[in-house]
Amino acid sequence: MSKLKMPVRNPGVDMTPMVDLFSLLLTFFMLTTSFRPQEVVQVDTPSSVSEKTTPEKNVITLFISKDNKVYFNIDNGEDTSSHVRSNLLKQIGEYYRIEFTKEELNTFGKFSSFGLPMNQIKTWLNTKDSKERDAMQSGIPMDSTDNQLQMWIHFARLNNPNAEAAIKGDFDSDYKTVKKIFDILQDKKVNKFNLTTNLEKVEVKAKDIQ
Amino acid sequence: MAEIIESGGGKKHGGKKRPKKHSTHVDMTPMVDLFSLLLTFFMLTTAFSKPKVMEIVLPEKLTEEEQKKIERPKVDDSKVLNIILEDDKAYWYNGMADPKKPLPVIEITDFSKDGIRKVLLKRNKELYVKMDAFTQDIVKGKLKMPKDSVDKKLKQFKKEDKAGPVVLIKAGENVKYGNLVDIIDEMAICNIARYAIVDISPVELQMLAAAKGTATASTPTSNETK
Numbered sequence: 260m261s262k263l264k265m266p267v268r269n270p271g272v273d274m275t276p277m278v279d280l281f282s283l284l285l286t287f288f289m290l291t292t293s294f295r296p297q298e299v300v301q302v303d304t305p306s307s308v309s310e311k312t313t314p315e316k317n318v319i320t321l322f323i324s325k326d327n328k329v330y331f332n333i334d335n336g337e338d339t340s341s342h343v344r345s346n347l348l349k350q351i352g353e354y355y356r357i358e359f360t361k362e363e364l365n366t367f368g369k370f371s372s373f374g375l376p377m378n379q380i381k382t383w384l385n386t387k388d389s390k391e392r393d394a395m396q397s398g399i400p401m402d403s404t405d406n407q408l409q410m411w412i413h414f415a416r417l418n419n420p421n422a423e424a425a426i427k428g429d430f431d432s433d434y435k436t437v438k439k440i441f442d443i444l445q446d447k448k449v450n451k452f453n454l455t456t457n458l459e460k461v462e463v464k465a466k467d468i469q
Numbered sequence: 470m471a472e473i474i475e476s477g478g479g480k481k482h483g484g485k486k487r488p489k490k491h492s493t494h495v496d497m498t499p500m501v502d503l504f505s506l507l508l509t510f511f512m513l514t515t516a517f518s519k520p521k522v523m524e525i526v527l528p529e530k531l532t533e534e535e536q537k538k539i540e541r542p543k544v545d546d547s548k549v550l551n552i553i554l555e556d557d558k559a560y561w562y563n564g565m566a567d568p569k570k571p572l573p574v575i576e577i578t579d580f581s582k583d584g585i586r587k588v589l590l591k592r593n594k595e596l597y598v599k600m601d602a603f604t605q606d607i608v609k610g611k612l613k614m615p616k617d618s619v620d621k622k623l624k625q626f627k628k629e630d631k632a633g634p635v636v637l638i639k640a641g642e643n644v645k646y647g648n649l650v651d652i653i654d655e656m657a658i659c660n661i662a663r664y665a666i667v668d669i670s671p672v673e674l675q676m677l678a679a680a681k682g683t684a685t686a687s688t689p690t691s692n693e694t695k
Contacts, residue, residue, distance in 0.1 A: 274497040281504035288511035293519075305650040308657055309523040323646065425522060430647030434554075437646045445530045453522035454650060461658050463590065463601075 299372045299396050300324040305430045306459035313455060317421045319412065322372060323428040327436045328398030329408055330374035333415045333422065343418045344368045348380075351414045357381065374398045377407055401439065409443050416447050427455040525653060527666065550592055550634040552585065553669060553677060554648050555641040559585045560680060566672045575680040580651045589659040592634040600626050600660045627662035636664035639673065 293315075300322055316337050322330035336343045345364040352359045355377045359367070363384045374396045375383055386392045401408040415422060424444050428437055441452065531539065546565045553560040559580060562573040578584040590597055600623060606612040607619055614622070638652055649666075656664050669677075 278497050285508050292515045305647040307523045307654040312519045313522050428646040432646045434640045434644040451526045455520050456523050458521045
């Protein structure tokens with residue numbers, strides 16, 4: 260008798276189910292994904308029981324960092340072709356007598372939150388390295404003598420009157436700063452604020468009340 | 470890793486010529502590579518939980534002329550509950566601080582579960598129980614209602630409420646933003662119908678200083694009793 264021969268097996272693995280699964284998951288993630296927006300500062304928001312979600316469009320966001328610096332962001336509104344951000348920079352540039360080139364306006368349209376005094380914006384826009392750019396951010400001045408934040412909000416409201424105000428403050432930022440921002444916004448006829456918070460669950464039992 | 474298929478078929482049966490059978494399998498390895506790469510990328514960049522917001526509406530700023538025209542709502546002093554935020558603590562007292570009358574007693578508490586919440590719930594018991602019973606019915610399915618009308622109903626409860634306190638929140642100079650959010654959040658938890666954020670008055674600053682003085686004086690004794 261001849262030697263027992265093992266049948267030659269096909270070494271390939273059938274990957275079809277794996278591919279099926281992967282493509283399914285991939286489609287799911289691609290469709291549900293909403294990218295985390297880039298933020299200039301790390302902000303630890305306080306928590307609340309509110310379950311209302313942040314509006315996605317038409318928002319003026321004000322970030323308040325731990326050291327009470329204020330950063331600003333506005334999105335392009337419902338219709339991205341309206342170029343809210345570029346127009347905003349153009350107008351505010353005219354106000355402060357700074358002229359921006361078309362490229363600079365375009366780059367500004369693509370960036371997100373920022374916090375710099377007006378005279379540095381031009382250099383900021385022309386800096387290619389993102390790390391260098393982040394290092395430049397020192398907050399928007401809002402002293403009574405040079406209240407640039409007020410101007411930003413003013414022109415932002417002009418460009419997108421539907422925009423809501425969202426305030427993303429750090430737990431440890433001072434109430435004084437936040438109050439100042441409330442005041443500035445109220446001067447510009449914004450009376451409704453969305454305070455960004457983390458969700459926390461709180462249970463109160465009715466029988467516990469004395 | 471192309472598939473090896475022994476294509477021996479064809480000539481065994483008779484002399485008929487058949488076209489060589491090609492493998493129908495496609496090598497999927499690169500595809501899987503790419504997919505897993507993209508999948509990982511999307512999984513890591515996805516922000517699933519959208520941040521939540523707490524909405525507050527502040528009264529419109531009025532000029533002095535406009536202020537004169539508006540009639541301020543009269544509030545019964547006994548209903549007023551004042552909360553003063555200062556140094557990570559909540560100070561509270563009932564009624565109005567009038568310098569001509571004897572000043573109300575100020576008490577110190579904190580933002581924990583047994584702190585200011587207990588005070589608020591005690592004052593707002595009637596409304597809280599009513600609203601809690603209603604929401605429990607909704608949760609348990611005893612009552613079926615669309616979400617809008619639930620919200621409307623809850624708002625109506627707050628509007629009709631007469632017994633609950635009017636809370637005045639006063640934030641001092643060195644208060645953290647987080648504490649303000651905490652206290653507004655407590656209003657939401659305790660279903661407080663009416664509250665406002667107002668400025669601190671000079672009388673209250675005096676009261677606060679006095680309360681702080683007694684608090685620091687009494688802390689060593691309270692430590693001893695422990």
